[in-house]
Amino acid sequence: MNTARPPLAVVVKGWPRLSETFIAQELVALEAAGHALEIWSLRHPTDIKRHPLHAQLKAHVNYLPEYLHEEPVRVWRAREIAQQLPGYRAAYRIWRADLRRDATPNRIRRFGQACVLAAEMPDGVLGIYAHFLHTPSSVARYAAIMRGLPWSFSAHAKDIWTSPGWEIQEKLSAAHYGAAFGATCTGFGAKHLQEVADTPERVDLVYHGLDLTRFPAPPERRPRQHQDPIRFMSVGRLVEKKGFDRLIAALALLPASLDWHWTHIGGGGLGDLLQDMAEDAGIADRITWRGACDQPEVIEAMRSSDLFVLPSRVAADGDRDGLPNVLMEAASQALPILSTPVSAIPEFIDHGIHGLLSDDSPEALAESLLYAARHPLKLAEMAQSALVRLRSDFGMDPGIAQLSKRLNSMLKSG
Numbered sequence: 001m002n003t004a005r006p007p008l009a010v011v012v013k014g015w016p017r018l019s020e021t022f023i024a025q026e027l028v029a030l031e032a033a034g035h036a037l038e039i040w041s042l043r044h045p046t047d048i049k050r051h052p053l054h055a056q057l058k059a060h061v062n063y064l065p066e067y068l069h070e071e072p073v074r075v076w077r078a079r080e081i082a083q084q085l086p087g088y089r090a091a092y093r094i095w096r097a098d099l100r101r102d103a104t105p106n107r108i109r110r111f112g113q114a115c116v117l118a119a120e121m122p123d124g125v126l127g128i129y130a131h132f133l134h135t136p137s138s139v140a141r142y143a144a145i146m147r148g149l150p151w152s153f154s155a156h157a158k159d160i161w162t163s164p165g166w167e168i169q170e171k172l173s174a175a176h177y178g179a180a181f182g183a184t185c186t187g188f189g190a191k192h193l194q195e196v197a198d199t200p201e202r203v204d205l206v207y208h209g210l211d212l213t214r215f216p217a218p219p220e221r222r223p224r225q226h227q228d229p230i231r232f233m234s235v236g237r238l239v240e241k242k243g244f245d246r247l248i249a250a251l252a253l254l255p256a257s258l259d260w261h262w263t264h265i266g267g268g269g270l271g272d273l274l275q276d277m278a279e280d281a282g283i284a285d286r287i288t289w290r291g292a293c294d295q296p297e298v299i300e301a302m303r304s305s306d307l308f309v310l311p312s313r314v315a316a317d318g319d320r321d322g323l324p325n326v327l328m329e330a331a332s333q334a335l336p337i338l339s340t341p342v343s344a345i346p347e348f349i350d351h352g353i354h355g356l357l358s359d360d361s362p363e364a365l366a367e368s369l370l371y372a373a374r375h376p377l378k379l380a381e382m383a384q385s386a387l388v389r390l391r392s393d394f395g396m397d398p399g400i401a402q403l404s405k406r407l408n409s410m411l412k413s414g
Contacts, residue, residue, distance in 0.1 A: 008038070008129060008407065009121055010038065010131070013135065014043035021053065021295060023131050027039075028056045033404045037059040039062065040064055041063050042066065043066050049293070053295070075116060078119035078120065079112070088146050090177070091111075091146045102167075117139060118146040127413075133168065137151075140153070154185070156189075158320075160184065160192060169198075181406050184204075184322075185205075185323060186344030188347065204403075206399040212395065223376060226374065230258070230307065232251075232261070232305070233308055234309045235264075236326065237266050238269065239268050242268075243310075244264065246362050250364075250369060252281035254366055254369060261286050308338070310338075322344050323343070323345060335383060336355060338357075338358060338365075355386055
């Protein structure tokens with residue numbers, strides 16, 4: 001094996017993904033900070049488009065078997081190699097204990113992918129870093145145990161709130177080959193993980209922040225007049241936790257006298273259902289569904305809109321947003337924001353100061369939309385306050401410096 005290859009293996013769910021700009025931003029910044037990376041992706045890309053950020057990453061990308069039966073020769077060869085590794089027995093024992101509590105095909109696939117990762121990583125790898133605490137961290141953990149390497153993770157939203165408690169606890173426990181450290185992007189999530197960890201110091205709050213050098217200065221916005229049409233826009237996957245079903249219901253409650261149009265950007269499995277809802281509500285002709293867009297297209301849409309709307313809520317399975325980067329992107333363009341006080345959103349938006357935070361019921365959302373339409377000057381003031389807060393408290397550099405320090409310490413220990 002080539003020992004000259006990068007010492008840090010980075011495990012991700014899929015690469016590249018339009019909905020995970022924050023990961024691309026972080027990895028590009030870590031390379032700029034001097035880290036040599038190699039990406040190991042659990043899935044192949046499904047998005048047709050890519051963000052410009054993806055082209056900036058220098059790291060080589062490897063794809064693990066997405067489904068074990070599709071690459072049987074590779075998987076069996078890898079397992080034969082993995083079985084000769086010093087930590088294989090311990091990894092197998094831990095995986096079997098996990099499998100007894102989570103007897104799913106996904107759990108079996110994780111171990112097979114971990115065998116491939118452990119077998120194919122170059123000898124020069126000193127540590128593994130995984131994005132997301134659920135599946136990618138399981139693969140990273142099993143492979144790290146096999147190879148006798150330290151590992152770490154960055155947790156975000158769904159992975160924190162839908163993973164079983166026993167699994168989170170063990171991934172944060174030294175007695176169970178837990179992570180050297182864990183980073184998470186919200187104070188809300190950090191508090192939860194610190195309460196679970198046997199040593200809270202294992203968990204760092206590391207805001208993603210925004211690399212403002214990648215964004216144009218906000219446009220000179222002409223104050224919108226009361227009689228002018230109002231242009232709402234949203235960016236987010238069409239999934240339950242984004243709350244777009246309730247937003248459609250809210251839009252249907254707006255008075256007929258209000259001239260509005262809503263543009264949605266993003267893919268997702270609920271697209272047909274939501275479009276049918278709009279048809280049934282009689283508002284389909286006021287909605288544009290743009291589908292997945294790259295970041296320049298998103299920013300262009302933000303610059304020509306009047307209000308950014310993200311009605312996040314807690315899904316039935318507990319899934320929820322963390323602190324969506326799109327809120328900071330909207331703030332970078334001085335676009336007023338309407339969202340909800342879910343999870344860590346209030347860590348960036350104070351209601352009435354940096355934007356509006358509404359209950360996620362259709363009636364409350366409709367009232368907030370109407371307030372925004374009727375108070376354009378007040379909303380413009382909030383947008384300026386959000387821009388100031390973004391620049392002063394949510395830049396990217398402090399978080400990257402903290403994460404880089406943690407990774408360097410982990411690699412030295414490896």
